[in-house]
Amino acid sequence: MAACACHPSYAWRMNDSVDPAAAAQQAARHPLFERLARLGYVANGILHATLGVLASVVATGGKAQADQSGAMRALSAQPFGVALLWICAIGALLLGLWSLAQLLLPGKKTRERLKLAGTGLVFLAAGFTFGRFGMGNPSDSEHTATSLSGELMKSLAGRAALVALGAVLLVMAGYYIYKGASRKFLDDLHRSSRREISWAVRYSGMIGYPAKGLVLGALGLLFIVATVQGDPEEAGGIDGALKAIRDQDHGSVALGAIAAGLISYALYLILRARYDRMD
Template sequence: MDASEVTNKAQQVIEHPWVKRVARLGYISNAVLHIMLGILAIAVAAGSHAEADQGGALGAIAKQPLGAVVLWICAAGAVLLGIWSVVQALLPHPRKLKRLKLAGTGVVFLLLAGAFMQFAWGGHSDSGKSTSSFSVALMQYTGGRALLVLIGLAFIGVGVYFVYRGVTRRFLKDVDASSHAGLQKTMTISGVIGYPAKGIVLAAVGLLFIVSTVQGDPKESTGVDGALKAVRSQDYGPTMLILLGAGLLAYGIFLAFRSRYDSMDS
């Protein structure tokens, strides 16, 4: 069997309807994560000292009845979507930008799967401390300060892109529920609210990277948890944080819909 035959076989496998259905479970995993993040953000706005980041969200899930089962299911879904995306990226594709996006999606979901597995096994991690330690370590190297600023700019860039997708409703290109008018409207509303909220959170993380680096205090760069708590410390911060939490909940709801109605186009 030559390379072209292998490629064709791989294409047939990942394009099989059942393979796509199983891969969609990854969006459920991401939905669960963002819904919990939204709940934690609202709790922080109310004065809670909870960790409003990935580690805090996964830890909160683990503490629930059957939490480990939920985490294992989410891990499986993230692995499946990650593998599906990576395989898609490795196959010939007419649009290089699409391949790059698929590769990035694959890596993100495989890393997310690892985090789900870690907590499902009973482990834990502090995302804020990990981010802070990474920033401090990187600052010790020549060019580390510049790299941290670039990382911050990258987060801001991705955040702006999320806001853009939400405002322009470009996310609707990824889903198809045109035969259900009411459902289509619900998905549109959740996406219009959710994408900008997600983007603002990412941009806040990037801004925290830049500010802490410029001020020479990289340990203050504590990821999503630090960014959300920085928002809370501002004028009208609790109100803004409640809105962001609600937006993250909306984004999670959109992802849940996406698990069913994503077009999964290659």
């Protein structure tokens, strides 16, 4: 006999149906997802620490590719480097996915959603890049930047886009410097009850944020100058920006200070993995 729609077992099956939106929101709120996503900050810290070491090599006259590709290549050359790259890839992808998952939650302001979307896309891209190097399929970010700049410089719209990109990087640089100098980054964190940890978080952020800002500012200026001069070779990415700083008067000293600042920023990011508010 066919089951009646009013039969209790039928009603139970109807009520037991899963709402995909509710399930997605529940997953986005899951504390395990949040804890695993924190690994993305560790991955970012490892990347910046390696970049800081490479920048110090450049500052002292050594040869190194001080950019994302150079940092990942240096990591892959270390013992267990490939395993480390895969750990970083997983961490960055998890943080990217967690950030995008937060967009599903109600009550988020437009500014929060834009920030989450930007963070999600940046970390997803970083995760895929870590994965490419882990698979032994590296890319050269300096060559990519130069090639893309060369293509864009062939048209008026492309040149305008490069200048706009440089301006955005300068604005970001100002924001990073302000956030470090004003200690606004502390608003993103849960305060630690341990004095030595609080001291490390505070001062690593105060030193690290401006250093990151100076790198972004130099990169932004490089894009603008390269576009004005019509020379894509000048738009060499972060490596080109750091070497441009080195080539100025007292540039080696300045670049050495930036290298130390990047390592300080890496320490802050690793501490942030533990104390970030994630809300």
